[in-house]
Amino acid sequence: xxxxxxxxxxxxxARHKFRELEKRDFKEATLTYFPDIVGALxxxxxxxxxxxASEFCHTAISRQIWQQLDYALKTRTMIVLDGRExxxxxxxxRAWCHCHLGEARFVSLDGTSTKTAQVRELAxxxxxGHGYGSKVSEMQASLDSHxxxxx
Numbered sequence: 710x711x712x713x714x715x716x717x718x719x720x721x722x723a724r725h726k727f728r729e730l731e732k733r734d735f736k737e738a739t740l741t742y743f744p745d746i747v748g749a750l751x752x753x754x755x756x757x758x759x760x761x762a763s764e765f766c767h768t769a770i771s772r773q774i775w776q777q778l779d780y781a782l783k784t785r786t787m788i789v790l791d792g793r794e795x796x797x798x799x800x801x802x803r804a805w806c807h808c809h810l811g812e813a814r815f816v817s818l819d820g821t822s823t824k825t826a827q828v829r830e831l832a833x834x835x836x837x838g839h840g841y842g843s844k845v846s847e848m849q850a851s852l853d854s855h856x857x858x859x860x
Contacts, residue, residue, distance in 0.1 A: 722751075727811075754810055761807040771801035778805045782812060828852065 724730050740746055765771070774790060781788045790798055799817070806815040816834030821827045828848045832838075837851050 758808045758810065761804060765801075765804040768797055768801075770796050770798065771804075774798060774801040775805050778802065778809075778813070782809065 724732070743749070767775075770792070777788055777790065780786075790802065792798055799819075803815050806813045814834050816831055818827050818830055821830055825845050828845050831852055832848050835852060837848070
């Protein structure tokens with residue numbers, strides 16, 4: 710059985726970043742051959758996000774999109790990004806999502822023409838299980854329960 714210990718300062722940092730987490734969401738344990746696996750994963754995530762951000766070439770439009778997405782994440786609200794095609798909106802959103810692992814997911818509905826296909830893409834993007842025999846109402850209920858986030 711594998712366990713890991715989460716240092717108290719890491720719990721404080723995690724609870725600050727993910728406000729919906731409670732103290733009871735963390736369990737103390739040990740992993741003898743990897744004493745700070747949580748720290749290593751956090752560092753890996755930080756380095757990956759920094760690399761993605763540094764490799765992304767910002768434009769005036771992408772900066773505005775990132776500001777809007779940061780605001781939406783902070784306030785936990787939905788936004789609609791609308792603009793002419795070919796301006797880099799999709800790539801800006803995709804890069805922003807890669808810089809916010811665990812906080813946001815990119816799901817493209819491009820090329821989906823039916824409600825069923827759109828709901829199926831959302832379910833796949835959120836990691837919600839679904840079968841091709843699933844009804845739209847069942848998938849929507851599953852999505853609603855998985856997407857619910859405590860304020």
